[in-house]
Each structure stands twice: as C-alpha cells, then as structure tokens.
Amino acid sequence: MTSQTDSAHARTHDGAITGKGDRAVATISHGVLIIWSIIVVAPMLWVLLQSFKGKTEVLSSPFGLPEKWHFSNYYTVWVSEGMGRSFLNTIFVVGTALIAVMLLGAMCAYVLARFRFFGSRLIYYAMLAGLTFPIFLAVVPLFFVLQNMYLLNTLPGLALTYVAFALPFTVFFLYAFFQGLPTEISEAAQIDGAGKWRTFFQVMAPMAKPGIAAVTIMNFLGLWNQYLLPVALNTKQENYVLTQSIARYAVSAGYAVDFGSMFAAFVIVVVPVLVFYIFFQRQLQGSVSQGSSK
Amino acid sequence: MTDNIRTSAAEAPVVPRRRSRRDFSFDSISFFLVFLGVPLAVFLFLVIWPFIQAAYYSLTDWNGLTASMNFIGLDNFERLLNDDLFMKALGNSVLLLAVVPTLILIIALTFATLITVGGASKGQIRGLKGSSFYRVVSFFPYTIPGVAIGLLWQLVLLPNGGLVNSLLVELGFDGFAGFAWLGDKTTAMPVSIFVIMWGLIGFYMLLFIAAIKDVPAETYEAARLDGAGRFRTAISITIPLIRENVQTAWIYLGIFALDAFAYMSVLNSTGGPEYSTLVITQYLYRVAFNDFKFGYASAIGVFLAVITLLFAALVFSVNYLTGGGNRKAKR
Numbered sequence: 001m002t003s004q005t006d007s008a009h010a011r012t013h014d015g016a017i018t019g020k021g022d023r024a025v026a027t028i029s030h031g032v033l034i035i036w037s038i039i040v041v042a043p044m045l046w047v048l049l050q051s052f053k054g055k056t057e058v059l060s061s062p063f064g065l066p067e068k069w070h071f072s073n074y075y076t077v078w079v080s081e082g083m084g085r086s087f088l089n090t091i092f093v094v095g096t097a098l099i100a101v102m103l104l105g106a107m108c109a110y111v112l113a114r115f116r117f118f119g120s121r122l123i124y125y126a127m128l129a130g131l132t133f134p135i136f137l138a139v140v141p142l143f144f145v146l147q148n149m150y151l152l153n154t155l156p157g158l159a160l161t162y163v164a165f166a167l168p169f170t171v172f173f174l175y176a177f178f179q180g181l182p183t184e185i186s187e188a189a190q191i192d193g194a195g196k197w198r199t200f201f202q203v204m205a206p207m208a209k210p211g212i213a214a215v216t217i218m219n220f221l222g223l224w225n226q227y228l229l230p231v232a233l234n235t236k237q238e239n240y241v242l243t244q245s246i247a248r249y250a251v252s253a254g255y256a257v258d259f260g261s262m263f264a265a266f267v268i269v270v271v272p273v274l275v276f277y278i279f280f281q282r283q284l285q286g287s288v289s290q291g292s293s294k
Numbered sequence: 295m296t297d298n299i300r301t302s303a304a305e306a307p308v309v310p311r312r313r314s315r316r317d318f319s320f321d322s323i324s325f326f327l328v329f330l331g332v333p334l335a336v337f338l339f340l341v342i343w344p345f346i347q348a349a350y351y352s353l354t355d356w357n358g359l360t361a362s363m364n365f366i367g368l369d370n371f372e373r374l375l376n377d378d379l380f381m382k383a384l385g386n387s388v389l390l391l392a393v394v395p396t397l398i399l400i401i402a403l404t405f406a407t408l409i410t411v412g413g414a415s416k417g418q419i420r421g422l423k424g425s426s427f428y429r430v431v432s433f434f435p436y437t438i439p440g441v442a443i444g445l446l447w448q449l450v451l452l453p454n455g456g457l458v459n460s461l462l463v464e465l466g467f468d469g470f471a472g473f474a475w476l477g478d479k480t481t482a483m484p485v486s487i488f489v490i491m492w493g494l495i496g497f498y499m500l501l502f503i504a505a506i507k508d509v510p511a512e513t514y515e516a517a518r519l520d521g522a523g524r525f526r527t528a529i530s531i532t533i534p535l536i537r538e539n540v541q542t543a544w545i546y547l548g549i550f551a552l553d554a555f556a557y558m559s560v561l562n563s564t565g566g567p568e569y570s571t572l573v574i575t576q577y578l579y580r581v582a583f584n585d586f587k588f589g590y591a592s593a594i595g596v597f598l599a600v601i602t603l604l605f606a607a608l609v610f611s612v613n614y615l616t617g618g619g620n621r622k623a624k625r
Contacts, residue, residue, distance in 0.1 A: 025524065029408045029422055036405070037431045039492070043450045044434070046457045050449070062460035108333035111326070123334065130341045132545075134553060134602055136575050137595035140588050141347035145340065164340035167333060195321035200329070225439035227556040228575075232583065243441045243556070250445035250560040259449070266445050273437045281430050 044270070051263035073264035081261065083268055085238065086245040093155050093241060094223045097162035102216055104163065105170030106208070110200060112171065113178035114186070124175075130168035139232045146233055153236045161229055166219050173218075177211035178204070217280075224273060242269050351592035358586030370593035380594065382569050383577040386483070387552055390573065391605060394490055394554075395547035399540065402495050405432070406502035407528050411514055429503065432496035440493060444560025447489045451475045479567040486561050486571050490554065498543050505536040534617070541613045548605045552598060555579070574598055 046062075051073055053066040078084045112120055142161065143152065151157025181204065189199045205212070227243040234241065246269050249262045352370055356363040374380050409425040422428075435443060450457045453474045462470040475485045513535070517527050533540065555575040565572030574594060582591035 033428045104333040107329040111330045138344035141344035196325035251563045277437045
C-alpha cells in the first residue's frame with residue numbers, strides 16, 4: 001500500500017502543483033500537521049532527555065542536554081524497583097495469552113463462519129455482548145471466580161482472563177475473514193480425504209494468514225496496555241505487569257522526590273514497543289486498514 | 295454471505311461412501327468439541343458468567359465483610375440516584391462521552407482527509423507530500439499504554455520544572471510559574487480530555503485513512519469535475535462513503551470514554567480537585583475494592599452497561615436516520 005503521495009514532484013503534464021489556492025491549502029495543511037506532530041513527539045523527546053539527568057538537574061534545568069549523562073536512573077528502576085521483573089511478567093502473560101487467544105479465536109471464528117448449526121447465531125450475539133459490555137461490570141464476580149479456582153493473583157490466572165476478554169474481538173475480526181475465503185479450496189481438501197482438523201490447520205489457517213497477523217498485532221497492543229484487569233486481579237507486587245509498575249510512579253507524581261526514575265520508567269515502558277512499531281509500521285498500517293473493513 | 299455453501303459432509307458426497315445424513319466420525323466430533331467447545335467454555339466461564347453474576351449481585355446488599363447476601367431488589371439503584379458523589383461521577387462520564395468521541399472524530403477525519411486527498415486540485419487525486427511521515431508519527435501514542443501516557447503528561451505538566459510551564463515562563467507568561475494544571479478545578483478536566491485525545495487521535499486517523507483509500511478515485515474525480523470544492527467533497531463524498539467506519543469508530547470511542555479508567559485514575563488518582571475528574575469507573579473501583587460494597591459496586595456496573603447500550607443504540611439510530619443502513623452494517 002504505497003501511496004502516490006511520497007513521489008516527489010509528481011508534475012503531470014497539466015501542471016498539477018500549480019495554482020495559488022492549492023499552495024495556500026497545502027501550506028496550511030502542512031502547518032497544522034507539523035504542529036500536531038510536534039505536540040506528539042516533543043513531550044516524549046523531553047522525557048527521554050530528562051531521564052539522563054541527575055536528581056537535582058531534573059527540576060532546575062528543564063531544557064537542554066544533560067550536563068553529564070546519568071544512567072543510574074535506569075539502573076534504579078530496572079533493578080532496585082523491580083521494573084525488570086515486571087517486564088518479564090508482562091512478556092510471559094501477554095505471550096501466553098496471545099498464543100492461546102489466537103488459536104482459540106481462530107478455531108471458534110472458523111466454526112462460526114463456515115458451519116451452520118443450532119445456536120450459532122446465539123453464540124455470535126453473546127460474543128457481541130462481550131465486546132460491548134464494559135469489562136468493569138465483570139470485575140467483581142471475576143475476582144471471586146478466580147479466587148475459587150485458586151488463580152487469583154497468579155500470572156496464569158491473569159493470562160487466562162486476558163484470553164477470555166480478547167476472544168470476542170478476535171472472533172469477530174476473523175469471522176469476517178473466514179467468511180470471505182473461497183469455499184472451493186476446503187471442498188477440494190475434503191475430496192482429497194483431509195479431515196476437518198487437517199483442512200483447518202493445513203489449508204484454511206494458512207489462507208487466513210493476513211487476517212491472523214493483523215489481529216495478532218492489535219491484540220498484542222491491547223493486552224500489553226491492559227490495566228484494569230491486572231489492577232483488580234493481580235495485586236501481589238512481585239507479579240506486577242508493566243502498566244501496574246508505571247502506575248505506581250504516576251500516582252505518586254504529586255509528592256514524589258525521585259523524578260529521575262519516573263522519567264526512566266516511562267522510557268523503559270515505551271521504547272520497546274515504539275521501536276517494534278517503527279520497524280514494522282508498514283505491516284501495521286496494513287493490519288489497521290484491514291481492521292477498518294470489518 | 296456464504297451461507298449457501300455448507301461444508302457438512304451431507305453435501306459433499308462426491309465420492310459416495312457409507313454415510314448417514316450426519317457425520318459422526320471421530321474426526322468430526324473431536325473437531326467440534328475442541329474448536330467450539332474450548333473457546334466457548336473459556337468465554338462463558340470468564341466473561342458471560344461474571345456478567346450474569348454481576349447482574350444478580352446488583353440486587354443484593356452483599357459487602358465483603360459479611361458472608362450473607364440478602365436480596366434487596368432495586369434498593370441499590372435507588373441509593374445510586376441519591377448518591378451525590380455518584381451523580382458527580384456520572385456527570386463527568388457523560389461529559390466525556392459527549393465531548394471526547396466528537397472531538398476525536400472531527401480531528402481524525404480532518405487529518406485523514408488532508409493526508410489522503412488534500413493534495414493538488416488538478417491532475418491525479420493525491421494527498422499531501424510526505425504524508426507518510428505524519429501517519430507514522432501520529433500512531434506513536436497508540437503504542438503507549440494509557441497509564442504511561444498519564445505519567446508522561448503528569449511529568450510534562452509538573453508545576454515546577456515541567457515542560458509546559460517552563461515553556462510558558464520562557465515565553466514571558468510568568469503567571470504560569472508553578473501553576474498546577476491537574477490540581478486546579480477549572481483546568482483539570484479540560485487537560486484530562488486533551489490527554490485522552492492525544493492518545494487516541496492517531497489510531498482513528500489511520501482507520502479513516504484506510505477507509506478513504508478504499509473509495510475509488512473516480513468518485514473524487516467526478517466530484518471535482520462537477521465543481522465541488524475541498525470542503526464540499528469531504529462533506530458530500532467522504533463522510534457518506536465511509537459512514538460505517540465512522541459509526542464503528544464512534545461506538546468504540548464511546549465505550550472507551552465511558553471507561554477511561556486508566557487515563558483518569560493515573561492523571562488524578564483521587565478524582566481530582568473537588569472530584570471534578572472523578573468518572574464512574576473510578577468510583578466503581580473505589581466502592582468495590584476500598585469499601586468492599588460488592589452489591590453496590592455491581593449496581594454501578596449494571597448502570598454503566600445500560601448507558602453503554604443506550605449510547606450504542608443512539609449511534610445506530612443517528613446513522614440510520616441520516617440515511618445510513620441502506621447497506622447492511624458490517625458488524
């Protein structure tokens with residue numbers, strides 16, 4: 001999906017980049033979008049710079065490069081304040097949940113989209129309800145459901161909850177995708193003697209790869225950034241995920257002393273995903289655009 | 295809809311085999327059990343079941359301290375309506391619901407239009423030069439957890455030594471030295487709304503860019519030949535043609551605005567000056583996990599769900615009444 005906009009000076013023979021009106025509009029548009037870009041980037045860059053400053057320098061000189069580059073803030077946050085551990089927790093929970101939800105979601109969407117049986121509409125609407133109802137409504141009972149399963153305050157319990165709540169979105173998205181796939185191929189597979197299992201794993205799932213990739217990315221972002229579920233269901237400090245660690249800093253911002261580590265904490269949370277995004281932004285653009293044509 | 299083709303074995307008897315009407319082979323049965331049974335079990339047990347339980351709890355006086363749970367009918371809801379703090383939170387949430395989606399949709403649509411079809415008014419339909427840069431940058435905030443966005447703006451808005459006040463003082467507005475943006479009753483809510491917008495505009499911009507790219511260029515060319523200006527084109531061509539995407543985005547944003555928990559609880563964990571930024575979800579959390587009034591908290595949850603559904607219904611009817619719905623909604 002490359003737009004033609006990136007080609008420099010695409011002057012057609014009728015002189016496309018002429019006209020005072022056009023130029024004025026272009027200037028204003030660029031102006032607005034540049035201001036917007038600055039509003040987006042400036043705060044992040046500023047925090048990045050601040051994170052390398054010493055304790056006193058943070059407040060006394062808000063501008064300019066650090067006099068001396070301190071990396072101690074990062075050490076403090078990563079090691080002594082347990083951000084490193086949160087990071088590993090998050091990778092474990094999100095990784096497990098992502099694999100499980102993609103597998104279960106794809107299977108469920110496939111069955112709903114390609115087979116007709118009694119109650120399939122009902123299941124579809126139940127999923128829709130799961131997508132629309134606020135998670136907050138379920139939080140209190142969920143707390144006790146997990147407690148009865150001895151999964152409260154455990155990472156597997158949190159991952160399982162993530163799977164359940166990411167399922168409706170996944171099923172919806174892939175439902176449309178599986179519906180759009182041609183039927184001839186699955187028939188051909190059947191004629192060749194492939195069972196239902198094999199048809200799915202060797203024929204249909206590979207065909208749905210673009211859709212599966214797109215939902216995986218969306219789910220990754222959604223689960224990586226999830227906050228409410230861990231806050232309610234994962235209250236042991238050693239099990240904290242990144243969003244919880246970050247929230248600790250934010251809540252204390254009003255009366256904190258150690259601003260340096262707050263800056264560093266922000267950078268640690270943001271940089272991995274941001275770098276990942278910048279590298280894979282082409283694929284991401286594609287995935288979002290597929291998501292829009294639900 | 296591809297309902298006309300069924301992959302059930304009954305209809306694919308190309309190779310005639312011993313078959314009953316239905317296929318009870320091990321392959322088939324195990325397939326349905328695993329493919330449908332497992333995901334459904336997880337979903338029903340951890341999503342639907344808690345929803346049903348919450349609906350029941352909301353009719354009881356259960357609090358965490360006693361094991362007893364007495365059925366009290368709609369008393370909780372009656373109490374809610376006389377609960378000043380809840381009404382305050384409800385007002386704030388409704389304010390967010392009205393303002394946030396509208397502003398984000400307008401700005402995201404404007405930016406998306408500029409980027410995709412904002413280029414020259416002659417020749418090929420094209421966007422601005424270098425628009426992919428804006429696209430990439432705008433999406434940055436969406437990759438950051440809401441909680442971290444809250445922290446970022448906490449730091450940027452620090453009364454002393456924060457970026458905003460330092461800049462203002464630098465520019466000669468000395469009155470802003472030490473001004474607490476999030477601690478002042480008049481500015482706390484507008485600033486919170488701004489922070490939410492900062493976080494979400496980029497994502498919806500991308501959605502709309504994708505949707506506009508799906509509109510055939512000929513449509514825009516035809517409008518141009520008929521003498522439609524830029525603004526007219528946006529109103530008469532773009533918006534009607536990506537109507538379904540706008541509707542979906544609006545509903546998502548509404549659900550988000552009614553939640554807003556991560557942002558609001560981080561920006562002002564106690565609900566802000568004079569509770570000016572307390573939202574329903576924050577209040578629910580407090581009632582449930584600080585006061586352990588689980589029955590009462592569930593009633594707030596039910597209330598929230600009802601508002602959410604009403605909002606979705608409103609969006610659907612607005613879309614329908616303004617001439618949508620002629621195509622089947624894509625959901």
